Amino acid sequence: MQVIKSINEMQAQSVSLRHQGKLISFVPTMGYLHEGHLSLFEVAKEESDITIASIFVNPTQFGPNEDLDQYPRSVERDLKLCEERGVDIVFLPSEKELYPEGYSTYVCEETLSQPLCGVSRPNFFKGVCTVVAKLFNVVRPDIAVFGQKDAQQASVIRKMVNDLHFPVEIRVAPIVREEDGLAMSSRNAYLNEFQRKDATRIYQALQKGKALYEGGNKNVDRIIAEVIHHISECRRLRVIYVNAVDIDTMKPVSREVDPGRTLIACAVWCDEVRLIDNMIL
Numbered sequence: 001m002q003v004i005k006s007i008n009e010m011q012a013q014s015v016s017l018r019h020q021g022k023l024i025s026f027v028p029t030m031g032y033l034h035e036g037h038l039s040l041f042e043v044a045k046e047e048s049d050i051t052i053a054s055i056f057v058n059p060t061q062f063g064p065n066e067d068l069d070q071y072p073r074s075v076e077r078d079l080k081l082c083e084e085r086g087v088d089i090v091f092l093p094s095e096k097e098l099y100p101e102g103y104s105t106y107v108c109e110e111t112l113s114q115p116l117c118g119v120s121r122p123n124f125f126k127g128v129c130t131v132v133a134k135l136f137n138v139v140r141p142d143i144a145v146f147g148q149k150d151a152q153q154a155s156v157i158r159k160m161v162n163d164l165h166f167p168v169e170i171r172v173a174p175i176v177r178e179e180d181g182l183a184m185s186s187r188n189a190y191l192n193e194f195q196r197k198d199a200t201r202i203y204q205a206l207q208k209g210k211a212l213y214e215g216g217n218k219n220v221d222r223i224i225a226e227v228i229h230h231i232s233e234c235r236r237l238r239v240i241y242v243n244a245v246d247i248d249t250m251k252p253v254s255r256e257v258d259p260g261r262t263l264i265a266c267a268v269w270c271d272e273v274r275l276i277d278n279m280i281l
C-alpha cells in the first residue's frame with residue numbers, strides 16, 4: 001500500500017493509473033476508521049481496479065465552536081486497517097497542503113444543504129463540498145463511495161457532482177451499526193459508558209417510527225412525533241431535529257410517506273455529543 005502526502009504526487013499517480021486503463025474508486029474519510037468506513041472500502045474494491053482512500057480532518061467543515069481540535073485521530077492504526085482491507089493508496093495530505101495560506105475558493109451547494117444539518121451547522125456543507133471537490137481534482141476517481149449514515153451529505157455531493165459536471169459516479173453504501181443498533185461513528189468515541197448506553201435509544205426511536213409505518217400508519221407527522229417521543233423520554237438526549245424529507249431533493253415530505261423515497265433523518269445531542277442517524281421508509 002502506498003501512502004501519498006503531496007497533491008502533485010497523488011495527481012501524477014492517478015493520471016498514470018488512468019493511462020494504464022485502471023478504474024479508480026475513492027473513499028474520502030476523516031480517519032479514526034471503524035467498520036462503517038471499512039464497508040465503503042469493500043464497495044469500492046468490488047467496483048474498480050484501484051482503491052484510494054483519503055484521511056483528512058477537514059477544518060473548513062467545522063464551525064467555530066465545534067470539535068475540530070478534539071476530533072479523534074489515529075493515523076497509524078488507520079493505515080494498518082487500510083492495508084489489511086486492501087486499500088491500494090492512502091492520500092494523507094496535511095492541512096497546509098490542501099489549504100495553504102491565502103486559500104480563498106469555496107464550493108457551495110445552495111438548496112439540498114439548507115435543511116436538516118444545514119440549519120444548525122450553516123457552513124458545514126460548504127466545507128464538505130469544497131474539500132470533496134478538491135479531493136476529486138487531486139485523486140481523479142471514476143467512482144466515489146459515501147455512506148448512507150450521512151444521507152444529506154451523500155445527496156449534496158451527488159448534486160454538486162451533477163451541477164459541476166465532475167466525471168465521477170457516486171455510490172452510497174448502507175449504514176453499519178453496532179450490535180445494539182447505534183450507527184457507527186468516529187464521534188461515538190466521545191461517549192462515556194452511560195452516554196453510550198442512552199445513545200442506542202436513537203436507533204430504537206427510528207425503529208418505533210418504522211414499526212408504526214409498517215403497521216399501516218403512513219402519516220409523516222405521526223411517525224416523526226413517535227420518534228421524537230422515544231428520544232425525548234431519555235433525559236440525556238435532546239432532539240436537534242427529526243424531519244421527513246425526500247431522499248434526493250431533501251424537500252420536506254408532507255402528509256404521507258412516499259415508499260422508498262422518504263428519509264427520516266435526525267440529529268440529537270447526547271449531552272455534549274452531536275449524533276445523527278436516519279432511515280428510509
Ligand code: AMP
Pocket residue numbers: 028029030031035036037039040145146147148149150173174175176177183184185186
Ligand atoms: P467520516 O470519516 O465521518 O467523514 O466518514 C467518511 C465516510 O464514511 C462518509 O461517506 C460517511 O458517510 C461514511 N460512514 C461513516 N459512518 C458510517 C457508518 N456507520 N456506516 C456507513 N458509512 C459510514
